[in-house]
Amino acid sequence: MTQYTVRLKDGWKFTDGTPVTAESFTKAWSYVANAKNAQKCSSFFSMIKGYDELQDPDKLQGDEQLSGLNVVDDKTFTVDLNSPDSIFPVKVGYIAFAPLPESFYKDPKAFGENPVGNGMYKFTHWDHNSQIELAKNADYKGVQKVANDGVTFKIYTSADSAYSDVQGGNLDVTGTIPASAIKTFEKDSSVEAYNKAGSVIQAFTIPSDYEHWKVDTEEGHLRRLALSMAIEREEIVEKVLGGTGTVATDFSSPAIPGYADNLKNSENLKYNPAKAKELWKKADAISKYDGKLVFSYDADKGFKPVFEAIVNSANNVLGEVGLKATANPVPTFQEFRNSIDERSMKGAFRTGWTPDYPSIEDYLYQIYDSAAADGKGANDGDYRNADVDALFTKAMGITNQDERNKVYQDAEVILLDELPSIPLYYSNAVGVAAAGVKGFTMDWQNQPIFNELSKS
CATH class of the missing domain: 3.10.105.10 (Dipeptide-binding Protein; Domain 3)
Structure with a gap:
């Protein structure tokens, strides 16, 4: 199959209040594919028609679009591939295929400091080299349930420090076990341990x-x-x-x-x-x-x-x-x-x-x-x-x-x-949660499932 039709559900919007449209996807995919923009995930779009024409940065402005993407209406677009790709319906679930709001293109650097999305959480604050704070997105229309009001990601330069903070109740979860605890963390009574293939x-x-x-x-x-x-x-x-x-x-x-x-x-x-x-x-x-x-x-x-x-x-x-x-x-x-x-x-x-x-x-x-x-x-x-x-x-x-x-x-x-x-x-997939944390488990990517976490 070399053509797919993508239809969007009603009611989706970005955390800045603007609607998610078909163009939110086609422009985002084209931006990432365009070599002028030097994006790490560019190759994910190499199967879409027009990709090769966007690979010489000296001949591009950065806003050229993939010819294989065509907007039918606000809720519909088609994707034409260079050749059959049976994995394509699975691939589009990856974050590289996420839509972007118009505010991104106006100032990508500023957007990086204050990102806007359409997922379970919305960005609230970033204290560089310290922590990133997210709040629950009340407008999220997806099927996943959120058991908490938000998540704060703390930045550590030492896995030992993070583990010690979980032991002491100063950090709720870490998905990195330091070498000093790798043989003992499953027997540590001060944490809830996770260790599965x-x-x-x-x-x-x-x-x-x-x-x-x-x-x-x-x-x-x-x-x-x-x-x-x-x-x-x-x-x-x-x-x-x-x-x-x-x-x-x-x-x-x-x-x-x-x-x-x-x-x-x-x-x-x-x-x-x-x-x-x-x-x-x-x-x-x-x-x-x-x-x-x-x-x-x-x-x-x-x-x-x-x-x-x-x-x-x-x-x-x-x-x-x-x-x-x-x-x-x-x-x-x-x-x-x-x-x-x-x-x-x-x-x-x-x-x-x-x-x-x-x-x-x-x-x-x-x-x-x-x-x-x-x-x-x-x-x-x-x-x-x-x-x-x-x-x-x-x-x-x-x-x-x-x-x-x-x-x-x-x-x-x-x-x-x-x-x-x-x-x-x-x-x-290994990790530990502090006492009082509920719903701790890890996903198929070896990451904690943050939306299922809560505290008593």
């Missing part, structure tokens, strides 16, 4: 064109395989994570249809120190280098023990043949992401993925398709492979889920060989 995959990426690690060279291929086989994932999951994860066998997640644990080349994710050394020596025979490799991670998310363990495991295996791995903690997630977005991050860096929508396509196309490279999506390593792209396109045209997932798995076989990123483990 989740959908998040943790990996690290080495840019595809990084010297000595280039994906399209034999040397780079050998070094990536060697490094992957030098990491003892089982030990990290058990000893560092305290069992709150599962060793990765592919690029998706056990929580998503299409996951597989026995694909061809999945042995490249298994600990094999002898093979790792052999492959490293073969790479050195092609081109010798000093062996220095920095692993960067966001220190405010509790990843220090994980990346120290990765570095230690890699050095224990490959140190004697030349690898000199070191860990580089970046103080905040924002600084970390800015460096990645600016392509100034050197060496390896953490690249966890929380799915945007429940499909294996989201784990693959959005991270490894060429359309998502160069800052247009989540392809942070700027990986490109025409065969992988072709398989993604083929899969999108298949309506039968099992048949579609098989094609995505064919793409994974290539990814497991080339390793544009190196999967580590799947994170459980």
Whole structure:
């Protein structure tokens, strides 16, 4: 199917009081797709007709519209795709496809400081680097129920501090468990703990064109395989994570249809120190280098023990043949992401993925398709492979889920060989709530369901 008709329900309006119309969607989608506006979610719209014509920023003003979007009336618009995309009805539930009010286009920067939406909550105040306050949106017309009058998001640079505040009743919920509590939080009587299988995959990426690690060279291929086989994932999951994860066998997640644990080349994710050394020596025979490799991670998310363990495991295996791995903690997630977005991050860096929508396509196309490279999506390593792209396109045209997932798995076989990123483990959904908090649970994206929370 290459055309969809979208019809809006009556009564919806933004928190500034203006109505949500068909144009609220078509203008927003076109703005994000337009390369002049340099939006991170641009690649989500690459399947819509007219996307390619909006990818040369030097020839654009920023207000050009996707030709595949056509407004029929205030409550109706059509979407024409370049080719069939069986996942499209699922994709549009992601936040990248949300509508925008007219006030956004008048001053995007000011809008960022005082955002307007049409969801369960409305923005009230932002104390930068401290907290963001939201109030219940009385005009919300959706099906989800809100059990509280609002939510305040407090900003922490230390997972330990947030956990201590939950223990003391000064914070209601956190979805990040510090390393110091990972083995004990489920037995902590001062909190309500949550620990169930989740959908998040943790990996690290080495840019595809990084010297000595280039994906399209034999040397780079050998070094990536060697490094992957030098990491003892089982030990990290058990000893560092305290069992709150599962060793990765592919690029998706056990929580998503299409996951597989026995694909061809999945042995490249298994600990094999002898093979790792052999492959490293073969790479050195092609081109010798000093062996220095920095692993960067966001220190405010509790990843220090994980990346120290990765570095230690890699050095224990490959140190004697030349690898000199070191860990580089970046103080905040924002600084970390800015460096990645600016392509100034050197060496390896953490690249966890929380799915945007429940499909294996989201784990693959959005991270490894060429359309998502160069800052247009989540392809942070700027990986490109025409065969992988072709398989993604083929899969999108298949309506039968099992048949579609098989094609995505064919793409994974290539990814497991080339390793544009190196999967580590799947994170459980973990968190804690303070005493007196009711309705604490977590969703399929490993996030607390804030609208269901209340306090006695």
